Amino acid sequence: MSEKVTVSATDVQQIKASDLFIQALEKEGVKFILGVPGEENLDLLESIRKSTIELILVRHEQAAAFMAATFGRLTGQVGVCLSTLGPGATNLVTGAAYAKLGAMPMLMITGQKPVKKSKQGLFQIIDTVGMMMPLTKFTHQLINANNIPARIREAFRLAEDERPGPVHLELPEDIAKELPDRDVHIFERSFVRRPSASSASIEEAVRLIAESRHPLVLIGAGANRKRVSEALQSFIESSGFYFFDTQMGKGVVDERHAHFLGTAALSSGDYVHCAIDYADLIINVGHDVVEKPPFFMEPGGKKVIHINFSPADVHRVYFPQVEVVGDIANALQDLERALAAARVNQSHDIQHDLEYFEKVKVEVERQIMERSDSEAFPVLPQRLVADVRKVMPDDGVIALDNGMYKIWFARNYKAHKANTVLLDNALASMGAGLPSAMMAAYLYPQTPVLAICGDGGFMMNSQEMETAVRMKLNLVVLIVNDAAYGMIKWKQSQEGFEDFGLSFGNPDFVKYAEAYGAAGHRVEAAGDIVSLLEHCFKAGGVHIVDVPIDYSENTRVFTNELSERICLLA
Template sequence: MKASDLFVKALENEGVERIFAVPGEENLDLVESLRRSSIELVLTRHEQSAAFMAATHGRLTGQPGVCMATLGPGALNLVTGAAYAHLGAMPMVLITGQKAIMTARQARFQIVDIVATMKPLTKASRQIVNAASIPTVVRDAFRVAAEERPGPVHLELPEDVAAEQVAHDVNVVSVHPIDLPVAHEAAIERAAAMLMRAKRPLVMFGAASNRPRLQGQLADFVRRVGIPFFNTQMGKGTVAGGGIAEGRAGFWMGTAALTERDYVHEAIDRADLILAIGHDTIEKPPFIMGPDGPLVIHVGFMPAAVEQVYFPHAEVVGDVGPSLAQLADRVEGRLPNAGALLPQREGILARTMSRATESRYPLTPQRIVHDVRQVMPDDGIVALDNGMYKIWFARCYPTRTANALLLDNALATMGAGLPSAMMAALLHPRRRVLAVCGDGGFMMNSQELETAIRLKLDLVVLIIEDNAYGMIRWKQSVDQFTDWGMTFGNPDFVKYADAYGAKGRRVETAEGLAPALEAAFSEGGVQIVAVPIDYSENSRVLVDELRNRVAAIAAQPGTLT
């Protein structure tokens, strides 16, 4: 058999069901082998989208997603997706082609050293030079991609190696589960003693707490210890968080969508101990540690990355779920001050989520978040692109299911929202899936509407229109620069949807968003809903209101003691 057949056999051995790809001539042996396999080849319209989809597969399943591109320009188009997975800890395997390495009949045409290019953006980057090594190389790639800390691995398969003949008795390598060790008993005892001494403890859930393997275990920990919690942006959904009116998740204090000064920081600033579960410093800091700040216990699969803003005083390193269960065994019922910060919860959430039903047109960010929450069921998945609206969703969108709000607070790249939502819809065809994209981010990969329609997905895309790169324009204003260089024009998104064979709608009133979304979901297929936004709330709330809050606190000595 050909080496490409063996390569595909090794992929099947890993449980790969789909490969997202824009193939080239250097992949043709591999494409032919895939044609005769059980693996579905999903053609995308840009390699970047293929990488985003593969990364999101890894994020949602814990198993590496797979994408493929040709050499040179195709491989380079995977680079942003590799960085997205690398910073976001999403397991993924990237496969690229290359010219023949035994001969050089085309000299250096299209040749770029992709192995070297990918090294700083992946956990490993390797060229396959011997067909007989394929089973072990593939097994190692998937193992490295999935083990903590997860991330991307790159394999380059040159076309002459792919076409090699190999013996039929070359076998794939068996896959077996790998159990992580539980944290050392001394570390758990140390953390328990610190918790029992704490007067105002607080739990924080970070990016690594959203691993699929932890589902349910962290909610059980919160229930047992009774300590209120907040989350980082990428830790959102780890434990269900509801608004005060919903009567849900009575321990949730909010989301640290900003580094400081927000309402949730009233609790953070009062805490004398923070149990930071799964914090990954690739995220913008949810708070800044300083000499007068709280004690911090880091609980993670990996030791803490010590940074200027994060230097924990104790660490519990090991398999997070079982380690927390053992910690709960030691402190359950023995924390007299567990709920000391809970009286602040109602006030924090009420102010964070205020003016959510205001009838203003164009719509406010709060109204958009509120109306999206109204039409999404508990298990509905919202995939955010990157823009100013992401801050509002992070602050104001109550989550009820793990990994039901997909946002990127690591690389924070534009263009990932639509492909990520498409992957979620492929994995969960019976759940409502909504992509939320700014007009800037949507147009970066809008060509994937054709892919979504070809795949017969049920998917709604909410396009938030401000005719600008809104987050940078807002920052430009905050920094008192002239409003210049950030605005653009847009197509008619209803006609744009029609051109692809999708259905388009435009929201014309403040009360029109929720019905438009509901109609789009009910109708099915690929739907676009365009809504204009009033971003004046960015300055009113995130600058003026929060600045006044800080000033008011500063005028009341002793309030944080």
């Protein structure tokens, strides 16, 4: 019989603060951290090495933040990124703003010099917490190892709570080395069921719908959440209402639907705005003030029902008469049942006239198909959008950087599923397209993912091609090449300014791809697009496709044609 061995608490190896930090992240379900570590992160780096968490090293902190934010956007969970102090932390700022305006849950971890005793003066030290304050939901410098689990649990809770967004924790070098008390424990994740909208607000919404003649549904960025798609689809089917969406609401309901009118890709003046102007009631699902307003309210004009997780941000051009506040999916289900009951009970005289919306839809369909088969070269935007749509399956993901092509894709490309069109119409930062696509390709390795970048936006984070190759991603990067900052050049022309200061030269993108170990291709004729993209997806790995674009259509369509023909519908 073996002798029983008693182990005292003092015999157990005590973990340091950085180990506790990483164990708390593991408890939150974190599988990977993106970033560029510095010497102030070395204890944390060693703790990551010993953990189940993967470190994904990138070539610039901005890309790490874009990728972490996109993880949050696609999953609803917190993406995590890491940088050192000073310049590393400042490089996260654009990504923080991207996540805040885009409502993407993300945790940024930054290092710092020792806070209790340091011999380096103010070398590289800035007030990172102060810098992050206006860009985050929560920012905190850790100065006591015992508080690490509580601060991490609070950071994750706040990041994921509606409206989601970025949070930040600073872990100084000396705190990372500290030994926490042995009785410090890591918190379990907590889950909160979001409240349902009040019955009174549902009744008021039914009343407004019953009193309207031309109701129209708007799908905004806030509706691009789990569970909302199914509820919204059911509401539209049962009500028979027509709908349109904003750029960040694309795909929540399949845009091939018979009652889909289009995307509000322009601020005003497009065919879909004919329907918006005609409507006497907008059922606004998931309105988010970060997007350019697709309509403006005026006293005595159209009425608005605001359906969202949070109350409306009232403005002189947005003051909804009814606010249905609570979980959006639950609210839509309650509203659908209440409308059905009102029809059965005939408690309201519900008579809607939706004929005009069908006329708008016919005109929208005609217009977006115009020149979609053009053989012109350089390629016309309409042809590029149509051919990309032919290649991408229903669940294929396109991630758009910011430029003129984003408007063309938002307007002409029909999204079949939620979160299959990743574009940023909030911060609208250049340089986000490639990192966003990389995260989508990492999450969905069997799904075709296409980054669509202008030559300007691509070069802002093009160094991440090395990261994509090292990660062994299946990713195609389509570079829309006009050797200029095309959108600003168009605006410059529209406002009557001389062509100045917006053109540049480009590297040979085929050779550029090959230098990173990727494959490079160049479109030589409009008819090459489909076959070339199909070849890239079939081959797997990382590819760059360089496609010259002719942006003369910007003025013809968005300025001349729309101004002459808009809303001249019989």
